[in-house]
Amino acid sequence: MSTFQINYDEKEINNSKLSPFSVNGLLKEKSSPEILQSSPGLDKSYLLGTNSFVNSVTLAYNEHHHLIIKPDDIWIAIISQFSIYVNLNAEKLRDKFVSFQGKKELEVTCSGSLRDAPYDVLTILMSTEIAKTIKDASVKDWVIPNFSTTTPTDKIVGSIALMSSLQKYFDYKFRLFCGIPRVTLLGTLDDWKSIKTRAERLSEFDSGDGLMTKWLVMLIPVLTQFIESVGGNVNVGWWNKICHYIGGGSGPTWLSGWITVFTVFDDQSKWLGDTKSKQTFKTIETTEWLFIDTQDIPAGYLSVPVVVDDNGTKYKTKLYAGHMSTNIQQTSIQPRLDWFLKIE
Incomplete structure (x- = not known):
C-alpha cells in the first residue's frame, strides 16, 4: 500500500448529497426489478452514475476528497473496455478464441433454487468451463484478477467480465437442481438386508401379468x-x-x-411402471427410472373397513395407516408411520 500527498485541501464528504445505490437507478429503470443476489455491501453503497471508477475519480478531484483505488479497479476498467472491443469485432477475433462457428451453450450445475442458489460459485464454475472450451485456457487467468488486493467478489466480477467478453461465442446456462445435504438411515445393516430378502418374495404373488416381477427388477x-x-x-x-x-x-x-420405484401403482390400481419417456413442450425426455405425473402420485396410506361391535351396537369404521405425516425438527425432515380409526 502506498499513500501520498497531492494537495493539502482535503475535505469531508457530505453523504446527504449522494444517492444510495439502487439497481433501477443504475440501469435507469422506472420499476424496481427483483434482485436474486448481489455482492456483499452493494446495498450500503452509493450511486455515482453508471461508472463508479471514473465518477469516483472525478468526484474526488472536483470536491477535494481522498481517493483510494486498487489494482483490481484498474484491471477491470481495462477489461471492461476490452470486452466492448471484442464484442464489436467478434467475427474478426473468432479464430483467436474458439475453433467453431456460431455459438455453443455452456452449462454449469449446482444444487439450489432460483432465490437461494450460489450464483457466485456458478459464475466461477462457468469461467472454468470457458477455459476448457476456448483455444487458449490462459485467457481465463489473464482476465480474472489475482492481486494481493483481490477479494472473492473481485474474482466473480472478473469471471463475469470473461463471460461478457466472449458472449458472441457462447450462451450461458446455470442449471439448478435440488439436493439432500445429509441422510440418516436408521436401523442396523441386518435390517436393510432383511428388506431386500422380504422384497424378493414379491414375485411369488404374481397373478400372471408379470407386474410383480417387473417391479422387483x-x-x-x-x-x-x-x-x-x-x-x-x-x-x-x-x-x-x-x-x-x-x-x-x-x-x-x-x-x-429412483423414488418412483415406490409409486408404480396409482390410487386406481393402474400400473405406471413402464413410463420411461415423456414428451415435453421442448423435447422427448427419457429416464432410467420412471416418469410419474405428480397428480398420479398415490397416497402413502392404506385403509380398510372394520365393523366395531360395541356390546351389540354396531358401528361402521375405517382404519387408516401408513405414511400420512412428517416430523420437522430444525434442519431435519422425517416421514412418519401413523394410523387412526375413523367412524364412517
Whole structure:
C-alpha cells in the first residue's frame, strides 16, 4: 500500500448529497426489478452514475476528497473496455478464441433454487468451463484478477467480465437442481438386508401379468444401494438421483428419480411402471427410472373397513395407516408411520 500527498485541501464528504445505490437507478429503470443476489455491501453503497471508477475519480478531484483505488479497479476498467472491443469485432477475433462457428451453450450445475442458489460459485464454475472450451485456457487467468488486493467478489466480477467478453461465442446456462445435504438411515445393516430378502418374495404373488416381477427388477437395485450406504459404501451420485421434476409447460409436471420405484401403482390400481419417456413442450425426455405425473402420485396410506361391535351396537369404521405425516425438527425432515380409526 502506498499513500501520498497531492494537495493539502482535503475535505469531508457530505453523504446527504449522494444517492444510495439502487439497481433501477443504475440501469435507469422506472420499476424496481427483483434482485436474486448481489455482492456483499452493494446495498450500503452509493450511486455515482453508471461508472463508479471514473465518477469516483472525478468526484474526488472536483470536491477535494481522498481517493483510494486498487489494482483490481484498474484491471477491470481495462477489461471492461476490452470486452466492448471484442464484442464489436467478434467475427474478426473468432479464430483467436474458439475453433467453431456460431455459438455453443455452456452449462454449469449446482444444487439450489432460483432465490437461494450460489450464483457466485456458478459464475466461477462457468469461467472454468470457458477455459476448457476456448483455444487458449490462459485467457481465463489473464482476465480474472489475482492481486494481493483481490477479494472473492473481485474474482466473480472478473469471471463475469470473461463471460461478457466472449458472449458472441457462447450462451450461458446455470442449471439448478435440488439436493439432500445429509441422510440418516436408521436401523442396523441386518435390517436393510432383511428388506431386500422380504422384497424378493414379491414375485411369488404374481397373478400372471408379470407386474410383480417387473417391479422387483426395479426395486432390487434401490434396496441394494440402501445396504451399500449403511455398510459405508455411499454412492453420492446415486443419492442425488433420488428425485427430480420435469415441467411440461402448460401441461403436467412429472416426477422422476429412483423414488418412483415406490409409486408404480396409482390410487386406481393402474400400473405406471413402464413410463420411461415423456414428451415435453421442448423435447422427448427419457429416464432410467420412471416418469410419474405428480397428480398420479398415490397416497402413502392404506385403509380398510372394520365393523366395531360395541356390546351389540354396531358401528361402521375405517382404519387408516401408513405414511400420512412428517416430523420437522430444525434442519431435519422425517416421514412418519401413523394410523387412526375413523367412524364412517
